Amino acid sequence: MKISDLFLSQDKTFSFEFFPPHDEISAVDFGINIGRLMKLSPSFVTVTYGAGGSNQERTFALVDYLQNRIGLTTVAHYTCVNATRDKIKSDLDYLMGHGIKNLMLLRGDPPKGENEFIPPENGFNFASELTAFVDEYYDFCKAGAAYVEKHPEAPSLEEDIQNLKLKVNAGADFLITQLFFINSYYFDFIKKTRAAGITCRIIPGIIPLTSYKQIERFTKMSAAKIPAKLASAIESHKDQPEKMYEIGLEYTINQCKELLTNGAPGIHFYTLNKSRAAVEIFESL
Numbered sequence: 270m271k272i273s274d275l276f277l278s279q280d281k282t283f284s285f286e287f288f289p290p291h292d293e294i295s296a297v298d299f300g301i302n303i304g305r306l307m308k309l310s311p312s313f314v315t316v317t318y319g320a321g322g323s324n325q326e327r328t329f330a331l332v333d334y335l336q337n338r339i340g341l342t343t344v345a346h347y348t349c350v351n352a353t354r355d356k357i358k359s360d361l362d363y364l365m366g367h368g369i370k371n372l373m374l375l376r377g378d379p380p381k382g383e384n385e386f387i388p389p390e391n392g393f394n395f396a397s398e399l400t401a402f403v404d405e406y407y408d409f410c411k412a413g414a415a416y417v418e419k420h421p422e423a424p425s426l427e428e429d430i431q432n433l434k435l436k437v438n439a440g441a442d443f444l445i446t447q448l449f450f451i452n453s454y455y456f457d458f459i460k461k462t463r464a465a466g467i468t469c470r471i472i473p474g475i476i477p478l479t480s481y482k483q484i485e486r487f488t489k490m491s492a493a494k495i496p497a498k499l500a501s502a503i504e505s506h507k508d509q510p511e512k513m514y515e516i517g518l519e520y521t522i523n524q525c526k527e528l529l530t531n532g533a534p535g536i537h538f539y540t541l542n543k544s545r546a547a548v549e550i551f552e553s554l
């Protein structure tokens with residue numbers, strides 16, 4: 270089912286992001302976690318595309334498995350990295366042939382060691398261009414990425430929102446945000462995007478911060494600001510993993526509740542292929 274059709278009957282959607290397991294052991298772990306998460310009946314799930322366009326086969330295999338074997342409405346992420354127009358067509362023909370109806374279209378990050386994204390010859394520079402191309406040749410429901418704290422390369426949030434508008438005008442049906450921990454950024458972002466004429470759903474992307482190690486990792490990965498109080502509460506329990514987990518979980522539950530009460534059209538959960546936090550958070554909502 271296209272997610273744009275799902276929106277006609279669901280005011281709020283609850284969804285999960287997965288990445289393809291790297292080896293046999295994580296695949297077994299993944300199977301167990303999927304089993305637990307399925308009990309929550311997510312509206313849809315998404316599968317990431319390897320950074321630098323790597324592991325494409327695993328993304329496609331997992332998308333096929335979740336959509337066709339497990340029966341979940343599944344979104345395949347796809348990036349402009351190393352993607353010529355011919356390759357895009359052959360990949361999307363494959364996905365369409367496997368019953369996939371939903372794509373998350375992204376530019377992708379520059380490969381490791383490179384600072385700048387360089388499009389391949391006969392490829393695309395921005396997600397909006399890829400979205401326009403897919404819109405012209407295919408009948409997928411198309412999602413795009415949004416950044417409530419602005420994309421790291423954008424000179425300002427205002428410019429980033431103008432570029433986001435190009436993506437929506439090119440055919441993006443809905444947007445999912447980069448992870449964030451401070452809700453006021455999301456609420457301000459929604460006001461600014463609406464003022465700019467972006468009317469589609471913008472689903473908040475959420476991750477629980479449940480360990481000290483993650484503080485540095487998430488900040489580096491996404492440039493998301495972490496509330497000082499939360500960071501110091503977690504840091505002060507560095508040697509008590511269970512306590513850190515509880516603090517992070519409680520913060521995320523309250524964060525999600527506030528988002529949903531104030532009009533967010535659902536929650537997209539970055540699971541990191543784990544199930545414990547997702548199950549506890551979703552059961553409490």
Ligand code: FAD
Nearest residue numbers: 317318320346375376377378395396414420423429432447
């Ligand atoms: P774009 O929307 O193209 O924007 C990139 C930058 O270019 C921004 O600064 C923007 O302001 C600017 N820009 C856009 N259009 C123009 C224009 N016309 N002129 C000038 N500047 C412009 N990465 C992966 O590799 N695999 C994944 O599976 C993956 N999944 C993700 C899912 C979500 C929900 C999110 C939020 C991110 C994901 N990413 C993934 C990361 C993403 O690839 C990076 O953040 C990447 O740097 C930007 O991708 P984008 O699609 O947002 O790019």
